[in-house]
Amino acid sequence: MKPRFLPAAALLALAACQPLPRGGMAGGNAQAPPPPAAAAVVPSADPAFYPAWSRSATIYEVNVRQYTPEGTFAALQAHLPRLKAMGVDILWLMPVQPIGVKNRKGGLGSPYSISDYTAVNREYGTEADFRRFVDAAHAQGMRVILDWVANHTAFDHEWTVAHGDWYVHRADGTISNARDNEGRETDWTDVAELDYGKPAMRRAMIEDMRWWVTRMGVDGFRCDVAGGVPTDFWLQARAALRSSRRDLFLLAEAEDPGIHAAFHATYGWELHHLLNEISKGSKTTAELDPYFARQERVFGRGPYRMYFTSDHDENSWNGTEFERMGVNHQAAFVLAATMGGSFPEIYTGQEASLNKRLRFFEKDTVDWNGPSLESFYHAMFDLRHGERAIWSGTAGAPQRGLATNGGPRVYAFTRMIGSDGVLVAVNFGDTPATVAYHGLTTTGAFGDWFSNAQMTLAESGKLDIPAHGYRVLVHGSPVHRSGR
Numbered sequence: 001m002k003p004r005f006l007p008a009a010a011l012l013a014l015a016a017c018q019p020l021p022r023g024g025m026a027g028g029n030a031q032a033p034p035p036p037a038a039a040a041v042v043p044s045a046d047p048a049f050y051p052a053w054s055r056s057a058t059i060y061e062v063n064v065r066q067y068t069p070e071g072t073f074a075a076l077q078a079h080l081p082r083l084k085a086m087g088v089d090i091l092w093l094m095p096v097q098p099i100g101v102k103n104r105k106g107g108l109g110s111p112y113s114i115s116d117y118t119a120v121n122r123e124y125g126t127e128a129d130f131r132r133f134v135d136a137a138h139a140q141g142m143r144v145i146l147d148w149v150a151n152h153t154a155f156d157h158e159w160t161v162a163h164g165d166w167y168v169h170r171a172d173g174t175i176s177n178a179r180d181n182e183g184r185e186t187d188w189t190d191v192a193e194l195d196y197g198k199p200a201m202r203r204a205m206i207e208d209m210r211w212w213v214t215r216m217g218v219d220g221f222r223c224d225v226a227g228g229v230p231t232d233f234w235l236q237a238r239a240a241l242r243s244s245r246r247d248l249f250l251l252a253e254a255e256d257p258g259i260h261a262a263f264h265a266t267y268g269w270e271l272h273h274l275l276n277e278i279s280k281g282s283k284t285t286a287e288l289d290p291y292f293a294r295q296e297r298v299f300g301r302g303p304y305r306m307y308f309t310s311d312h313d314e315n316s317w318n319g320t321e322f323e324r325m326g327v328n329h330q331a332a333f334v335l336a337a338t339m340g341g342s343f344p345e346i347y348t349g350q351e352a353s354l355n356k357r358l359r360f361f362e363k364d365t366v367d368w369n370g371p372s373l374e375s376f377y378h379a380m381f382d383l384r385h386g387e388r389a390i391w392s393g394t395a396g397a398p399q400r401g402l403a404t405n406g407g408p409r410v411y412a413f414t415r416m417i418g419s420d421g422v423l424v425a426v427n428f429g430d431t432p433a434t435v436a437y438h439g440l441t442t443t444g445a446f447g448d449w450f451s452n453a454q455m456t457l458a459e460s461g462k463l464d465i466p467a468h469g470y471r472v473l474v475h476g477s478p479v480h481r482s483g484r
Contacts, residue, residue: 043260045302047394050264051247053143054304055395056388057089058381059251061311063348064096064124065111066358069365073125073133084140086351086374087381090249091137092222094312095147096124100154103177103190106361111147112224113190115154117208127216134217143219145249146212150205151228152178152191159201160192166201168193181228196230205233206240213244220249226263227254234262251306257299265304265343265392268336272308275332278428279325284408285428289401292340304343304392307336311347316360321350327468330376331426334470337380338424340399340415343392344384351377383449387474389421397421406435410465416442416475422449423457423473427465434464446473 047055060083068075073096083091098116099109108123120127134144153159159166160175167175178188194201212218226234234252241248252263259266274291277283299305308314309321309332321329337344348354353370384390389397402412402423409429415421421442427433438460447454449472457473465471 043257043300043303045300045394047302049302050304050393050395051249053089053247054249054264055391055393056385057143057343057392058087058384059090059092059306059343059345060088061092061094061345061347063094063312063358063366065094065108066364066366067348071123071363071365073129077133077136080136080140080142082374084142086378087385088142090143090145090219092145092251092345093147095149095224096121096130098122100156100190102155104361105190106359108362110190110361112149113154114149115157117153117157117205118211131216138217143249144217145220145222145251146218147224148209148221149191149224150194150233151225152188152193154190155192157192159204163201163204166195166198166204168195196233202233202236206237209237210241210244213241213248219245219247220251222251222253223263224253226252226259227256231259231262234259238262257303260299260303265306268305268307268342271305271336271339272314275309275335276324279328279332281409281428285411286408288411292399292401295341299341301341301398302393303341305341306345307339307342308345308347309333309336310350311345312358312360315347315354316357319357320355322353322355328428330373331428331468331470333377333380334424334472335411335426337384338390338415338422338472339413340396341392342390344380346377379450383422383472383474387420387422389415389417400441402437403439404435404437404463406433406465409433410435412437412463414440414442419444419475421475423475424470425463425465425473426470427467430467432464432467432469434462436460436462442475444475446475448472449474 062076064073064076065071067079095111095114097114098119098121099111100113100115104113120130137144155175164175168179170176176185176193178186178191179193180186196202209221223234238250250263251265252259253267255267255269271291274283274287278285278287295305309325309329318324325332336342349366351372351374352366352368353373354366355370356367358364358366388395397415397417400414402414404410404412406427410425410427410433412423412425414423419442423440423446440457440459443458444456445454446457463471
């Protein structure tokens with residue numbers, strides 16, 4: 001769902017400050033008591049904190065309702081071989097539980113208005129269908145994480161009747177709809193705000209999450225508006241759920257360094273918006289180095305940062321990457337997928353040049369007949385898998401800016417581990433650029449990842465970069481797969 005707490009820039013300025021808790025004091029959990037509060041302030045740089053399989057992983061967001069005309073798990077399952085061949089490692093499914101009817105928005109409602117945490121939306125299929133889908137994804141070597149909405153439920157969730165005290169209430173005693181970080185009610189009138197001051201609710205929430213891990217086989221969660229839930233709850237949940245699955249993966253819809261005490265990955269909203277502005281020409285590439293310096297200062301090198309050019313919120317509410325970035329959308333993705341800390345994501349239909357805003361509350365099937373970008377995303381994911389220098393966190397190499405005379409529309413950097421690594425250069429301008437560079441510390445033979453051209457680069461030299469384009473140069477003589 002759309003973030004409704006402090007904007008990304010404000011979060012970074014506040015460094016390790018977290019969104020204000022909305023549920024009073026933290027509750028206990030007999031199964032997994034929360035760690036001391038001090039554990040929540042510094043992101044972990046320990047590689048052991050992160051599942052080994054995740055270090056080179058790519059993530060693909062699946063809008064189940066809109067993916068196929070049928071909008072079912074069974075129809076989606078037919079796409080798994082294609083997604084695996086494209087290089088997808090993690091399938092992030094938008095919520096698949098039943099959608100509330102009371103106060104529903106639109107005809108079908110928001111997937112984020114959940115009326116039963118431990119059930120499957122019958123429009124998508126049965127529990128058995130879902131389990132078959134997960135098993136098929138696992139057979140392809142992919143992981144599946146489920147979008148988890150912990151802030152609120154639908155107004156017709158059974159808890160609203162059986163456990164009304166688990167919710168935030170208005171002065172008149174009625175249950176409040178979702179609130180923002182300052183405690184004000186939002187226009188999310190289809191969801192009822194939960195109170196994290198209630199230990200029993202916390203225990204029930206964790207057990208409902210566990211149900212999906214143990215019974216349905218999911219490999220982790222993308223946690224919606226994670227900053228709106230006290231971090232100590234996420235620490236409780238992580239500890240409890242890892243007793244069922246040690247390599248559980250957790251992605252937070254948040255941009256707060258402190259939340260990395262519980263989560264492996266967070267959103268890179270600030271960079272996303274910066275790339276939108278650079279792509280349009282309203283900002284320049286001179287903004288990038290200060291951004292990267294802030295990231296390293298505030299987050300360190302350990303956390304994974306999910307960088308992207310589209311997701312369900314951006315597509316539906318702010319427009320497609322073609323609207324926001326125009327002809328620079330591929331150059332923007334090259335940056336997003338290779339820069340320091342990157343955990344790259346693409347959204348449903350991007351590989352088919354999806355060029356419409358999918359309706360959020362109605363059926364609106366993806367048009368898969370657009371110009372294919374599958375080979376482009378395949379190439380980027382293949383690069384990530386094969387070049388350790390661009391892996392996430394401390395498993396990858398530090399990013400180092402490369403000085404050029406390319407001006408405000410060109411940016412270049414390197415990421416090197418010993419003699420292995422990449423040089424990435426992008427040109428957001430309208431004309432091809434021949435730029436002089438200097439200060440390249442790893443010299444010698446390089447191969448162009450996209451053209452297979454071989455070249456030798458010295459400490460200083462020149463690079464040609466196409467208009468609205470990019471160069472990805474791999475040190476050494478990489479073995480390229482055919483057909484890229």
